[in-house]
Amino acid sequence: MTTPIERLSGLVVGVVESVAPDEVRALLELDAPHSTALNTGVPAGFPRLNGYVLIPNEAGATVAYITWIGIERSPYPKRSGLKDFGLIDLPFPLRKMSLSPVGTLTSRRDRASGMTRYELSRGVVAFPSVGDQVLIPTAPQIEAIVGARDDDKRVRIGSSPMASSAAIMVDPDKLFGRHLAVLGNTGSGKSCTVAGLIRWSMEAAEKSLKEAGKTGVPNARFIVLDPNGEYARAFADRGDELRLFRVPPVTGGERPLDVPAWLWSGHEWTAVAHAQPGAQRPLLMQGLRELKAGQTEGVPREAMIRRYLGSYSIRISAMLNTGTQAFGGAAKARFECARLLETIASDCSQFGGETLGTASGALAAISTTITGIVDGRRSGNFFNDFTISDLETIRSALDTLAQTLPDIGHATLISEDAPQFFDVNILAEHLDRVATEQGGNLAGFISTLGLRIRGMLADQRLGAVIGRDPPTSFESWLKDYIGDDGASNGQIAVVDLSLVPSEIVHIVVSVLARLVFESLQRYRRGHPKGQTLPTVLVLEEAHTFVRRGKDDDGPASSPTQLCREVFERIAREGRKFGLGLVLSSQRPSELSPTVLAQCNTFVLHRIVNDADQNLVARLVPDNVGGLLRELPSLPSRQAVLLGWAAPIPVLVEVDELPDAQRPQSADPDFWKVWTLTEERGVDWGAISEEWSGAPPVHDPEE
Template identity: 25%
Template structure:
């Protein structure tokens, strides 16, 4: 027994829990259509209409937006069951119900670019500007080392010079030139994670300066390797979204956050971050930065501007196996799951492998939309997440049809087998992995087709100045604030031939 229908001044009302239990011998009746409508009727104004009952399509089951958002939610389902379509429907209805709510969606497969029309800003490597200095120490190390573990000695050098580089930039900005030579790690006042600007040219100059003071020439190769890593990443066109203006400076943090999180919304309260075009080595770091900044902004703004953070393919970034994945990303997602609701940052998880998702994180989602799941481990996790009263519904999970869903938790009146509504064609998710400049298969696999593919292939790792003239990019990055030019120590931008010859001499 899960609830009861009580008489009200205007109409009968359903409530969870039972005040008067039936006794032996009481009559049992099949529930009527009108009683079903009473059970699933909207209990307030903050309800959305996205599903109907599977056994009676005429009965609309409303979802409580406040309960669903404030206590997080998850959409689970195997590939091909209509999961992405359900997410599109859900988010479109949330946008209608909560016009002042901002939504940030991590779009792993570039499916959602057209789903929300002119209400969303679509970001990708071509139009995103995410300055490297917004990355904390773990994140920038992950970028520099290409997702591999960092070399401890090189990390020690970086941890020493990054705070000093931040101090140098602050003094440049304040025009405090006499104090430039007095900057050191102990007095600078910044840590490696403080989100203030610094310039790569200053960072390299500081590394070069420390290298010049070494008496043991064999130790210099370590510094050369670190400088080479920084230069390699900075000059890679795929990382232009991070390192454009890396040597110019400019504190654009306010503009970046305003642009990413739609403050003000300007009619576009939603951001779709398309991840498919980013270098695979930095996707985890980029996701970590986004999650961390979303939580920190909610924390330091006291939650006055609520935001829903939706993580597609969540098992990639918050794996149950601690030995794989990027630790800071898991930590950032976990912070939103555990504490985000206190600061107006809500979490929506979408995954096809819930068993591979960190159990601590998914346990924080109090509304679950479970679509067809064929894997035994995924079904076992679902059984552990729902109450015993709803356990009998789980036998339907392997055989659910397309768009069918089992809904559990605070956002719905009762655990129920439901069916997502039809989605308009223009809101259907579709992959943008193949672009229109490549001929379709129907035109034949001729040399023109191969040439077009090679052009895309090479373009991923070459200069992309042409992207500036691409009319499909939509809203551009915010206007940069005036940058600060300042004198600086000029580092050795490559290996000095004299020093390099010393490295080749045998030690005595």
């Protein structure tokens, strides 16, 4: 039976030779293991790059990972008790290691079980000293280093090949609560990792429910925005737990993708219609407010006249409020004042000629009063000063008459952002009517806006997505896409965007993301205790939708910018409302820096591009940056896990999914098809019919 001291001495493999804040150099013993170590009681590979060693000190033990191994010619080591001191001092090959300290391992005795428990804390409490011993960690210590023994580590995602194949466990609260980025080149295993994280989280939750003796299914919500149509296959075996949305036509078990245009906000309509800020954007907002308020028959004439009178009153008030008396003094100011008053008199005379009841006489009277004032100040082709009392008299008359005309203020009770149903097909005609009623050259300014809206709605590919008939109620839409409780609706929603037209795919993604975020905001506000509804939003090919770009002031001018702004807001504020974001991308250098900076956990697969490598290198502290040098050579399924969900950066071999549970993203089998090992029949007639939406044209003779 060995004593603790004897067991400890059996783990020693070297001594510290030099110490720096970011690097520790160690000299290996002559009899230290060369490839396989048996010191820990079980065979373990040693030494290996990115493997772990311990350096005991007064604070516990400093944990370091191996960054370099080599042989240097040095004087033959002198071993006390042996006849080494009389030997000729010739150069001798000695093995040495460079280590990067990353944390401190402490131990405590568990009174209940009598076992020793190890805990890892990030950072170095006490640096080692020259001559300190370097030890191989035991299996329990390795598990503590990679976090496999932590009580909050509930979901297994893989094992660590550099840590004796210890299980890598993560806390879903940390993994999803502060946003996750899965980055890597095509074919490195990103999609399988994302699908595995969702599946393993659900399986862990189901296991916990069963162990606690609870019935039912996990009350979870995963919403996957899938631009390539990969994930439907990955969760097909989950049955009712999967809600799959696709562009119509759909088959059994699938649901038609429905992102109705009446759910779009004014901001989103501005971006998709490219409404210009001068006349088009205000008119578009007015049209949306009126249609959502149910006002589709145009503005009554009396209400339009009230608008004009209010506008004239405001312009006169602006003259009276100026400190330089723009209506007097200089000849130009007097002339502009006279021109405004003549315009008001002319319009009031025209209005007075219409059938408006008592208002007709009042309008004619105002026109006569203004004409008299202007003629009284006329002097040839010039005008004398207009007095304050003149302008106040006109303004008072305009305000008094406006109060007697009907108002359309009720239309403003509905915001252009309100999710209120309206017939989107009449939007362009309604905008034309509003522009005509307001007169002037407004109809000419908004003609191109109407053409863009009509062209978009005329596209048959869009009709089934943005204008479903009959329309879905807003409550049903929220239950379908965000999910009801787990018992009555599936926990996983996959939105297949592969056939969504490119003209609106960014709008569809931004609308879905915004509605998910705002629904969780309102959920928390509706609970006195501020409870959240934990939801995970997964975005595949994130570099396509959250592309880095210039931050423009004002409303988004394009759907791409709008999409980026929505996800930047989710990245900044989503955690407060229970919304976790999972980004998957093969080009991290093209992602929005704002979104990437808000991700607290990263799973880094193979990354070859220099720009992408430089970007991810800045995500980790300098003393562990060497771990990322392995990124270009990582095989498929292996990745570096770092950030909030991992105590220290660790190399993980992600658990393998069965073929039937993998996303449909495998490399194409060119050779098998070329050599007829796998058949590939083609029916272009069926494809063209579905694509064009029209039956194929056949030869009459056939």
